Amino acid sequence: MRLLGRSIPRVEDPPLITGRGRFVADITMAGELHMRIVRSPVAHARITHIDVEAALELPGVVAIWTGRDTAEIPPIDFRQEGLTDLYPYRQPILAEREVRYVGEPLAAVFARDPYAAEDAADLVFVDFDELDVVVDPRADPAPFDEDSDTEAALVNVSYGDVEAAFAAAHRRVTVEVSVGRHTGVPMETRGALAVREHHGRIVMYGAAKVPHYNRQAIALMLGLGIDDVVLREGHVGGGFGVRGELYPEDVLVCLAALRLNAPVKWIEDRKEHLVATNHSRDQVHVIEAAVDADGFITAVRDEFWLDQGAYVRSHAATVPNLTAAMLPGPYVIPAYECRGHIRLTNKTPAGTYRAPGRYEGTFARERLLDAVAAELGEDPIVTRRRNLIAHEDMPFARPIRALGTEMEYDSGDYPSILEKTLAYVDDKGLCAELDERRASEEWVGLGFAFFVEKSGLGPYEGARIDVDDDGGIRVVTGAASMGQGVETAIAQVCGDVLDVSVDGIRVVHGQTDEIDYGLGAFASRVTVMTGTATQMAARALLVKAREAAAHLLEADPADIGMVAGNLEVVGAPERRVSLAEVARSLDPSGAKRTGMVPTLSAEAWFTTEHMTYPYGVHAALVRVDEWTGGVEILRYVVAYDIGKAVNPMLVRGQIVGGAAQGLGGALLEEFVYSDDGQPLATSFMDYLLPTVTEMPPVDVLLLEDAPTPLNPMGVKGAGEGGTTAFGAAVAAAIDDALDAPGAVTRLPVSPERLRKVICNIQRSPREKGER
Amino acid sequence: MKHQVTLNINGSEHEIFVEARKTLADAIREECGLTGTHLGCEHGVCGACTVLMDGQPVRSCLMFAVQCNGVPLRTVEGLADGDDLHPVQKAFWEHHGLQCGFCTPGFLMLATSVLEQEPDIDDEALREVLSSNLCRCTGYQNILIAVKAAAEEMRG
Numbered sequence: 001m002r003l004l005g006r007s008i009p010r011v012e013d014p015p016l017i018t019g020r021g022r023f024v025a026d027i028t029m030a031g032e033l034h035m036r037i038v039r040s041p042v043a044h045a046r047i048t049h050i051d052v053e054a055a056l057e058l059p060g061v062v063a064i065w066t067g068r069d070t071a072e073i074p075p076i077d078f079r080q081e082g083l084t085d086l087y088p089y090r091q092p093i094l095a096e097r098e099v100r101y102v103g104e105p106l107a108a109v110f111a112r113d114p115y116a117a118e119d120a121a122d123l124v125f126v127d128f129d130e131l132d133v134v135v136d137p138r139a140d141p142a143p144f145d146e147d148s149d150t151e152a153a154l155v156n157v158s159y160g161d162v163e164a165a166f167a168a169a170h171r172r173v174t175v176e177v178s179v180g181r182h183t184g185v186p187m188e189t190r191g192a193l194a195v196r197e198h199h200g201r202i203v204m205y206g207a208a209k210v211p212h213y214n215r216q217a218i219a220l221m222l223g224l225g226i227d228d229v230v231l232r233e234g235h236v237g238g239g240f241g242v243r244g245e246l247y248p249e250d251v252l253v254c255l256a257a258l259r260l261n262a263p264v265k266w267i268e269d270r271k272e273h274l275v276a277t278n279h280s281r282d283q284v285h286v287i288e289a290a291v292d293a294d295g296f297i298t299a300v301r302d303e304f305w306l307d308q309g310a311y312v313r314s315h316a317a318t319v320p321n322l323t324a325a326m327l328p329g330p331y332v333i334p335a336y337e338c339r340g341h342i343r344l345t346n347k348t349p350a351g352t353y354r355a356p357g358r359y360e361g362t363f364a365r366e367r368l369l370d371a372v373a374a375e376l377g378e379d380p381i382v383t384r385r386r387n388l389i390a391h392e393d394m395p396f397a398r399p400i401r402a403l404g405t406e407m408e409y410d411s412g413d414y415p416s417i418l419e420k421t422l423a424y425v426d427d428k429g430l431c432a433e434l435d436e437r438r439a440s441e442e443w444v445g446l447g448f449a450f451f452v453e454k455s456g457l458g459p460y461e462g463a464r465i466d467v468d469d470d471g472g473i474r475v476v477t478g479a480a481s482m483g484q485g486v487e488t489a490i491a492q493v494c495g496d497v498l499d500v501s502v503d504g505i506r507v508v509h510g511q512t513d514e515i516d517y518g519l520g521a522f523a524s525r526v527t528v529m530t531g532t533a534t535q536m537a538a539r540a541l542l543v544k545a546r547e548a549a550a551h552l553l554e555a556d557p558a559d560i561g562m563v564a565g566n567l568e569v570v571g572a573p574e575r576r577v578s579l580a581e582v583a584r585s586l587d588p589s590g591a592k593r594t595g596m597v598p599t600l601s602a603e604a605w606f607t608t609e610h611m612t613y614p615y616g617v618h619a620a621l622v623r624v625d626e627w628t629g630g631v632e633i634l635r636y637v638v639a640y641d642i643g644k645a646v647n648p649m650l651v652r653g654q655i656v657g658g659a660a661q662g663l664g665g666a667l668l669e670e671f672v673y674s675d676d677g678q679p680l681a682t683s684f685m686d687y688l689l690p691t692v693t694e695m696p697p698v699d700v701l702l703l704e705d706a707p708t709p710l711n712p713m714g715v716k717g718a719g720e721g722g723t724t725a726f727g728a729a730v731a732a733a734i735d736d737a738l739d740a741p742g743a744v745t746r747l748p749v750s751p752e753r754l755r756k757v758i759c760n761i762q763r764s765p766r767e768k769g770e771r
Numbered sequence: 772m773k774h775q776v777t778l779n780i781n782g783s784e785h786e787i788f789v790e791a792r793k794t795l796a797d798a799i800r801e802e803c804g805l806t807g808t809h810l811g812c813e814h815g816v817c818g819a820c821t822v823l824m825d826g827q828p829v830r831s832c833l834m835f836a837v838q839c840n841g842v843p844l845r846t847v848e849g850l851a852d853g854d855d856l857h858p859v860q861k862a863f864w865e866h867h868g869l870q871c872g873f874c875t876p877g878f879l880m881l882a883t884s885v886l887e888q889e890p891d892i893d894d895e896a897l898r899e900v901l902s903s904n905l906c907r908c909t910g911y912q913n914i915l916i917a918v919k920a921a922a923e924e925m926r927g
């Protein structure tokens with residue numbers, strides 16, 4: 001059965017639509033204790049005294065820990081090894097002497113009932129000496145501790161002779177742009193439940209994203225063997241980069257399960273989530289282009305400041321590194337220099353969020369391209385056409401390293417996708433709608449932005465396929481699922497090779513005791529890495545099944561094919577055996593008779609040194625309200641070439657969902673802080689997620705023009721491209737609506753900000769009827 | 772102090788003994804063991820906790836269990852009839868109206884109540900109703916498509 005490329009409904013849906021999902025909060029264990037975290041109410045202070053007496057007296061309270069009780073536990077490490085320069089900035093699981101952001105954990109209460117735990121947490125009294133607060137990442141670096149200051153690191157990426165290019169430039173164009181602080185905000189908050197099982201193992205439910213890495217990190221922090229810790233992923237209510245990283249609370253529940261000898265459960269509430277779970281974005285870029293007499297960009301120079309918040313968390317410098325590496329995007333740009341300042345402030349620490357570094361970098365670069373077009377007095381599309389990497393130049397190597405890999409755009413036809421998008425946008429009626437609305441004097445505009453994504457980060461991923469005696473197929477992977485459809489996609493890949501329907505295939509992910517290695521789900525890598533490993537394992541399994549079937553059918557393995565779940569002699573379909581019969585023939589005694597290795601199973605590991613680079617174009621049609629400064633997105637188009645779609649319906653779902661998150665960052669979502677470091681967005685009343693009313697119809701042009709040569713299916717990851725260029729496209733569209741190039745310099749474009757811009761323009765767009 | 776309350780959920784009675792401050796959502800999940808009703812914010816914004824009370828959608832995180840004594844309640848667990856999925860469930864499955872599935876029970880209950888009361892609801896009014904719940908994964912497009920498809924099926 002051809003399953004690759006088919007939009008079949010998902011295998012994971014039945015429990016989720018009937019209320020039988022198993023999210024971590026749904027798991028209850030006899031005798032469980034509930035943890036509640038006491039969080040800092042101030043942005044920066046020395047802790048002088050913590051009084052837990054009153055809290056301890058409440059009925060049901062079992063223990064309360066402060067930083068002193070966990071002082072021997074090391075701070076949370078980075079996933080990347082060897083970044084010793086950043087060590088001083090790691091976060092402890094409970095603050096001991098100093099708190100550095102509102103929301104920082106400073107005590108943990110354990111009680112028999114969650115309501116009691118919350119009551120007790122309110123009775124923990126903390127005295128502070130308040131210290132100076134840093135909220136501006138561009139302020140001069142201040143001391144962080146005795147030995148280090150608030151510039152944690154400076155990221156440097158460069159190639160080519162930038163100086164010479166700028167010296168010879170015909171024109172120079174500079175813009176200063178910024179992207180606000182916003183983040184993933186999955187609908188399920190974080191949670192963890194740890195229990196000590198037989199043999200003393202600690203099992204933690206609620207894992208996600210990178211269970212294998214976190215297992216090892218927790219074991220190391222608690223002084224246990226790797227095998228003494230098991231992480232289990234159940235249903236996960238969205239990840240988006242933030243969920244599943246290792247946070248203080250994960251370590252605390254495991255430690256508590258050990259010390260208190262009871263199951264310990266922690267479920268984050270939404271208010272906590274907004275100050276405790278990783279923030280993201282929040283970058284200011286000053287970016288400059290050198291342009292020659294033909295309008296070709298000969299060099300780009302960028303300096304940016306990233307507001308890292310109070311600590312450097314598990315991602316270390318991943319976001320700034322990716323920002324710098326991916327910023328040149330689809331354009332040739334022969335010389336490039338980027339300096340990124342990682343600055344500590346007294347805010348919630350930041351990490352990755354869907355399209356990390358690319359949402360920001362794409363916004364900066366595309367705003368720059370629009371500014372170059374304005375300087376040259378030409379259509380921004382023309383500027384882009386002139387600077388895009390040509391199809392003949394693929395694969396295209398940039399002398400940059402991205403996430404430890406040499407950067408080489410593996411395949412792509414950038415000029416062609418641009419033309420296809422233009423035609424598609426017209427075809428879908430966006431241009432007609434623009435003209436019509438303009439004719440009735442609405443302030444409408446159409447904007448475009450190009451992006452290059454990255455996906456399929458190695459270095460390895462594996463899969464093991466086992467067939468039971470009754471023919472049931474189990475694919476064990478080291479992948480993780482946050483709701484993106486991993487089980488369906490992997491089952492499709494496996495079923496495609498074995499010619500069986502996905503219903504008979506169970507996909508295991510996120511269970512650290514089922515497979516030794518797994519790097520998890522991030523950076524749009526699951527379909528590429530785990531998918532390829534699954535295909536390889538399925539093929540190996542098929543070889544073994546044919547050999548075993550050959551013994552049963554007394555035929556040559558070469559003459560045996562797999563048809564609808566049976567193995568049969570080609571041309572003689574009456575001579576066939578089922579997969580179950582083949583599996584049974586490989587029990588230890590059967591296998592001994594034929595001299596084969598017992599069990600119908602196969603394992604494969606896919607390794608790669610390079611990432612694959614999908615790419616595309618966003619187009620937005622927007623209307624601006626002159627009086628309120630409100631922006632309505634009327635129509636939206638995402639064109640995305642991902643090489644090969646395993647399940648186009650799921651890919652479209654990823655793209656549209658990603659677009660909604662791009663929209664949030666472009667117009668609505670922002671973690672605002674007061675000057676003394678108080679977060680002003682701590683509920684869904686002030687941190688605004690898009691609802692169905694803000695979402696425009698999104699048309700997706702899904703292309704498979706440039707399959708990657710890096711894996712046999714040709715797939716590239718599809719998880720992030722719906723988000724990447726959203727801010728950039730909307731900004732261009734708003735500029736167009738106002739007929740004021742460069743009007744938008746900051747995301748999110750709030751009505752307040754835009755109203756100011758409109759007042760400064762002091763005229764209606766196209767007043768004199770030009771255009 | 773605890774109070775005796777009878778929750779009537781999907782036609783079954785649950786005798787529970789709870790503090791007055793116990794929310795309906797917590798009572799349904801913890802006391803009655805029906806964990807299909809989810810909590811995404813606990814302050815009435817996201818709608819993940821939507822259940823039907825006398826046929827009307829309510830935020831179960833904003834109600835107390837003691838307020839619901841004897842009132843007929845419906846949760847996601849009561850939508851399907853054995854193995855027969857409710858048209859709204861079927862439509863969400865067929866049209867890929869969910870990804871992580873965390874918001875899904877709330878949307879299913881909201882959609883069920885609106886379609887039962889207004890089977891002919893127009894697109895704009897439907898959008899308006901659905902805007903009361905949040906989903907972070909789907910971008911809503913397929914949720915809208917699914918609910919419209921279910922409406923059609925329910926109209927017959």
Ligand code: FES
Pocket residue numbers: 809810811812813814815816817818819820821830831832833
């Ligand atoms: S949990 Fe009730 S509305 Fe969000």
Ligand code: FES
Pocket residue numbers: 187237238483868869870871872873874875905906907908909
């Ligand atoms: S499907 Fe994940 S929040 Fe809606």
